[in-house]
Amino acid sequence: MREISCDVAVVGGGPAGATLAQRLGLLGFHVIVLEARPFPRHKPCGEFMNPASLEILEELRVLENVASLGARPIRGMKLFLHGRSAAGCYGNITDAGTRFRHGFAVRRERFDQVLLNAALSTPGVQALQPATVSRVLRGAGGEVLGVEARDAVGERVTVRSAFTIGADGVRSRVARELGVHRPTPWLDKLALVTRYEHVPWGAFAEAHFYDGGYFACAPVDGGLLSLNAVVDRRAYLEAGLTPEEFLTRRLVAVPELRERLAAGRRCDPIRGIASMAGSTTQQIFDGAALVGDAAGYVDPVTGEGIYIALRGSQLLAPVLADALRRRDRSQRSLDAYRTARRRELLPRRWSGLLLQRLLRSPMAKEAGIRILARNPGLADLAVSATGEDLPLRKLLLPSAILRAFGGRPMATAGT
Ligand SMILES: Cc1cc2nc3c(=O)[nH]c(=O)nc-3n(C[C@H](O)[C@H](O)[C@H](O)COP(=O)(O)OP(=O)(O)OC[C@H]3O[C@@H](n4cnc5c(N)ncnc54)[C@H](O)[C@@H]3O)c2cc1C
Incomplete structure (x- = not known):
């Protein structure tokens, strides 16, 4: 059995894990990414990301690399039901929204590879891949001390770390080991x-x-x-x-x-x-945190999962860095991450769940499409609310309300 140590062990090399590793590497920390599957690997996904994701990719200096894969610009969403359709465009509601007026759609195996490559070319970041994490190591007081994994040849590897991050997706082993995963049965x-x-x-x-x-x-x-x-x-x-x-x-x-x-x-x-949907009762622990789908996940109808993974890591990295510099491994040291998640990501999760509830009712679905088809401004609002970095205060700007209820003054949903 091998034993290695690092500042942060990141379990999972998807968008959440890879971008977190890149950020921590840039801040000077030693990070080990444990990824169960060799890349490129297939990941079931609708494969489109919203405009808010593009801003994060740009900040990480990988947007060009993603664009050069031939990623297709996505201007908005069209919804169809029983011969009726409604289309909403990004970027029509408020000029204060996301800088990009389109999202991207690209094969996930290629996208994820670009993100992981960017992480692994950052000093201080290394990968154990393939390495499947099977156990979270806990101390006498329950604090997380690292993980145990099996590598490609079945050898046991122990990774000891100041912090362990569960970025291992919807079936997160880390969340299950920590006893905080809860399935959402009505969304089975x-x-x-x-x-x-x-x-x-x-x-x-x-x-x-x-x-x-x-x-x-x-x-x-x-x-x-x-x-x-x-x-x-x-x-x-x-x-x-x-x-x-x-x-x-x-x-x-x-x-x-x-x-x-x-x-x-x-x-x-x-x-x-x-069995895609689930939530977690807790996302920060002494010596650990959860991010991306591992922290909780909703049905993919609004296509926000990649953004939530990228944004979750963006929120977590500075908080982790601060805790590492202060050598404080307590759950309390990660409180700012919990607060930021609650403020920003939880509303997205709740609105996703509400949408899922509505979609279960044929009448609500029918009425929703009819209203959006008649009011293109409202369709833009609905699409922008899922796709852009638009907190409520921006949506309540008079200019935004006028645009939502006054038709479609800017780009149109032609093609
Ligand atoms: C059918 C479907 C359609 C979707 N469509 C969209 C869409 O169009 N747009 C959108 O934005 N989102 C979509 N999503 C959601 C999106 O795919 C996820 O939200 C996103 O991939 C989350 O990223 P992540 O890094 O948290 O997890 P993942 O991308 O799942 O990455 C987790 C990684 O952890 C690894 N791993 C798992 N267990 C272990 C272990 N024990 N040890 C080591 N490594 C492990 C996995 O191999 C994987 O590489 C969709 C999801 C589904 C299921």
């Missing part, structure tokens, strides 16, 4: 994820709703279209169909999308991911 969903080629597509991400689920689509690099079919897990299991049969049958419910897909060809296997 399953997503079937695949990609198409040669499907003509504009510059919008789209969600196609029907009674029983929805399809989310975004045009990604390489001229591909990323497609997610999200359904209740029970409905999928009860259908007793193969993923291909299930997808084909569900597409019948969205003829508009089915016709457009028929112009192209499915070019990826259909992969499934289940």
